Amino acid sequence: MRRVSLALICGSLLVLTACGGGAGNNTGGEGPPPAPMGVTAAAGSATTVHVMWNAVSGDVKVAGYEVYRGATRVERVPGDEHMLDVTRLTPSTAYVFTVRALDADGNPGPPSEPVRATTPIEVAADRTPPTRPGRPHGRAVASRAAQLDWSASTDARGVVSYDIYQGGSKIHSVGGGQTATVVTGLRPGTAYTFTVRARDAADNLSPASAAVRLTTAPGADDGHGTAPTEFRVSCHRADGAYYLDLSWLPPRTDGVITEYRIDLDGRQATSLVWGGTPPSGRATYSFYVGRDTGVAYRVRIRAKLPDGTWGGFSAERTVTTGSAEGGDAGTRK
The missing domain is CATH 2.60.40.10 (Immunoglobulins)
Incomplete structure (x- = not known):
């Protein structure tokens, strides 16, 4: 059967995607960097909040990041740092934070999605530290x-x-x-x-x-410990076309996984970027692969880690359009 061109494999039932590259990145080499993704904020004490975000990657070099509390810029950090402890806050108070990336000339990109954190109530006259972990x-x-x-x-x-x-x-x-x-x-x-x-x-x-x-292990490796796990692939047909249905558990990190790369037959088919809050548990995604019956695909997926590097590939699954089982036909490590 004729194989569908990888250039045509673009589609999303859940989130924004782009073909052949990192969706959401600046690809023209000009203009400001994109908004940081995966921003989180959590109270560290009654007067501090720990803000984290994912490294911005793409053609625009990021020279730094600016962290804002509401409309007020709190601090600027270098481009290789992706966290900040915001101090001198008021106990028992709700705050909103955003982060902006800066290019080499200091031009800011758009702000991230806002995140919220509430500091706990201050404990009076407490000078006793916690026990040692x-x-x-x-x-x-x-x-x-x-x-x-x-x-x-x-x-x-x-x-x-x-x-x-x-x-x-x-x-x-x-x-x-x-x-x-x-x-x-x-x-x-x-x-x-x-x-x-x-x-x-x-x-x-x-x-x-x-x-x-x-x-750490020497040299480059497959990053197996940072790969998505329990990866599953099945196929369904709708309106005469076939769609691959993917599900997986994100790799364990403390940051937020916002971007994935999906490979078919050993080549990148599409990038997936969550348009909203990514699921903390099992993630699912479906995309169009064509109308031909009996076409076999080898499918695998990898995540972009919060530090901007790519994690390892999941196990590779094989699925055939129109197959009786409609599910995983095999596994390749």
Whole structure:
């Protein structure tokens, strides 16, 4: 049967897509950078909020980012940083944050979608820090990521957040109910030392956890640990045309996965960018592949990680249009 041209495989039942490249990126090499995606904000204490966003990638070089609290610019950070602790806030107050990327000439792009965070109530006369996080453990996830976990700290009035340090520098923060994180953007074949500290609403910091030492794998690899999992593909027919139905679990990261690349037969077919809030659990997506019956496709998917790098490919599935089973016909690693 005639195979459908990859150039024609564009379509979306759920989100905006683009063919053959990173949707949502500036592709002309001119003009301001696009709006940052995957922006999140979470209270770190009664007077701080931790803001994170995904690295902007594309033809426009990003020289920095500006973080806004409402209409007020809070701070500018370099282009290789994708987080900021906004301090000196008022307890028990709701805030709105946006982020803008700056090009090499300092021209700002459009603002991100706004995100909201509310600081907790201030605890009076609390000078007792949380207990030290216990039993920290870590492992390298291929060459560019590491997974860390620890046991929860205790505090008389509750732990609001955990700060993750690389050497002496704070690199990340997660909510007080979270005891694991995935750090991306690491260098291959490099030794790292991580520690964790707990923070309460009064901004008291616990002693640092025991150090976690690990070394990332050398050289490039398939990034298996950062690949989508439980990837499934089936096929359905509507109005005489065939559509591939994909579902998967996003890779584990603390940031938000907003972009995916979908390959057919080992070549990029389309990019998928979530137009709204991406699902935190199983994601689904369908797209048109043509009208011919009996055409077999090998399908795989990978995610763009919050640090702007691509994660590993999922397992590869094979599906045939018009097949009796209408589902996965095989798996290739």
